[in-house]
Amino acid sequence: MNTKRRASAGWHIFNAANLTFLTILSLLMFLPFLNVLAQSLSDSNAIIAGKVLFTPVNFTWINYQYVFSDAAIWRSFGVTVYITVVGTAINLIATASLAYPVSRQEYVGRKYVVMMVLITVVFSAPLIPNFILMKTLHLTNSLWALLLPGAISSFNFFVMRSFFMQIPGEIIDSGRIDGCSEMRMIWSIVLPLSKPVMASLGIFYAVGHWNTYMQALYYINKPAFWPLQVKLNQLIQSDDISIDPSASQFSSLAHMNPEGIKMATIIIATLPIILVYPFLQRHFVKGMMIGSIKA
């Protein structure tokens, strides 16, 4: 009796401590956003004086007005939206059209295709040979450099394949009996059944495109084709590398309010993800599950 009561007291203390710890932790994850948002809505002098914490000081829209008046940022935004939409479509079509045949027993040699994909997971080519390939194919300095090289993610390929494998062969066979062509079957039986996996992987692919930075840095020199992340990083770095005189292209910005403008750009680049996030959460948790159990 006595021991049980003592154990439950310790249990309550642990619960309270755990709750407090996790609350503080999630605040640590959340407050930086609030700080960025507050700075983006604050007046230049207030930021420089170090007065802005989690609420705007001398509320102003001027940072956003500046960002929205910058044609280069608009263009980068357009590039990002374009590669997100087109890129995700290419990803899903390409991944499904390889993963589906390989999931069916009628596909002779599926083992070799799976092996071919698996090898690229554990052993991949270094940067320079990839760069030389892109140059040889004349894909550098075009948006194709952001769309084609990542058309199929090996990991997502395995996720999709294991999903397709769960579709019973009997359903497909019954379609064949009814005289369905193979393409018709994919279109009206397989794809409708695959909505969950398509939604989950589509989100992962789309977030990947929205956040594209490295590939653009490697393969694209033309400012007109820079996605938002490249533009954003230049803005962020522009103050930080002020020792470097070559960064003076942003000196006109520095006169205005570099911190506020940076923060406003960060908010604009983050907002689309934050806005759709609550609707997507169910899907990405599901996608992570499908991926982790089988692949």
Add this chain to the structure above:
Amino acid sequence: MATNIQASDRAGFRTQTNKSLISFMWKYKALYLISLPGILYFIIFKYVPLFGSVIAFQDYNIFNGIAGSKWVGLEHFRRMFEHYDFLKIMNNTILIGLYDLIFQFPAPIILALLLNELRVVLYKRVLQTIVYMPHFLSWVIVGGIAVGILSPSTGAVNQFLSWLGFQPIYFLGEESYIRSILVGSGIWRDSGYGTIIYLAALAGINPDLYEAAEVDGANRWKQTMAITLPSLVPTIMILFLLHIGKFLDFGFERVFVFLNPLNVNNGEILDTYIYKQGLLAQQYSYTTAIGLFKSVVGLLLIVIGNVLSKKTTGESLY
């Protein structure tokens, strides 16, 4: 009737002759056709560069191409190990990888265990929503936020420090902080999201085990040690193996967005070095040798880790 034919098709084609194999494949030609673009993709974008890595053994010249460039054997690999810069950067990469393994890898496990103990379901959901979120931000944005809050003049962290009476610190301008910032920002961004997989494993534990333990008089802590942790071992092991395979692969972006001339000494890793020396300074063969070295080490780590894991815990990747 037709079903029988389909079924026998599937079971029987192996024993059939070449001619009927071809007619079998012809019957399902649509499947083979739609798989072609994907196969071509892997050959062109994955295998061609893989074979193109032979330039590590050449003095590659972009005008002569692979066929016309001179072979130099292991020259670039030798140069690599004699190069002072390389050794320093190798040291950085190993240290940062090690800190990542010690601090970032266990973070989602601990977080998942704590979240799992929360009994208020609604609040648990709210917390999960918040801690998953940073994972969906790009490294550029994480870098931007970090540069903002760590700024010596306007950053929230330094405002807090000065409120406590300390001098402001230029965190990104001193090389002694860069490794902590790299690992810390990784924990901030990814540990919440990493809990998903562990929480799923925790949800899969048979509740009977806990009941039996309670009857035997085990308290909450003992139950965690005897039931919860052992149940997580398979998941931890698989993720650990995948993690050490990427030991030298800390990630280009997450380092590059934080690097500046003041902290580069401690922050430069192989990936950023390859970008600067390879793409920008056009030392194609030398940096390909480094990249190849990195890939081989990664492969070896996976293979060795897999053997060890199979022997000790019975878990393995393949």
